[in-house]
């Protein structure tokens with residue numbers, strides 16, 4: 001009797017870890033909407049000891065105009081006006097919480113950001129999708145290997161992803177359950193898929 005009980009406890013804890021990752025990823029994805037460079041709105045969350053310790057999104061240095069106010073600042077086909085989400089996440093998180101932590105990144109970290117995360121002692125980077133214009137991305141795997149950082153790339157179907165989160169909120173006691181309705185996500189393709 002005891003063995004199956006402990007096994008199911010293990011399964012429960014694994015599914016709790018899985019759920020936690022999804023909720024944190026969803027939170028980071030929502031923060032990317034605050035990004036001020038519309039070539040790519042990104043965000044990064046720093047996780048340590050099962051808690052989301054800090055988040056950053058890409059935007060200008062505080063007090064300076066953003067891309068959506070002044071236009072992009074392009075050098076070699078890269079907009080260099082913003083501080084990237086990872087750098088802002090580092091600024092927004094206690095250093096001790098970054099050490100041995102995990103970074104969740106929307107799109108592909110550029111090499112400079114990966115170097116900053118590595119320097120702060122990040123042990124694992126989970127990033128979603130791939131961004132073709134990410135500067136130095138071809139050196140990312142090598143850096144991770146050299147620094148012993150686990151690198152995980154995720155392909156996420158955002159419709160399915162948010163549907164799952166909305167379903168969770170429709171469970172007994174959840175905000176949607178209490179609101180008395182469920183949300184259904186549908187995909188409506190955009191007329192034109194613009195990429196940078």
Ligand SMILES: [Zn+2]
Nearest residue numbers: 037067072079
């Ligand atoms: Zn820009």
Ligand SMILES: [Zn+2]
Nearest residue numbers: 084109110113
């Ligand atoms: Zn970067």
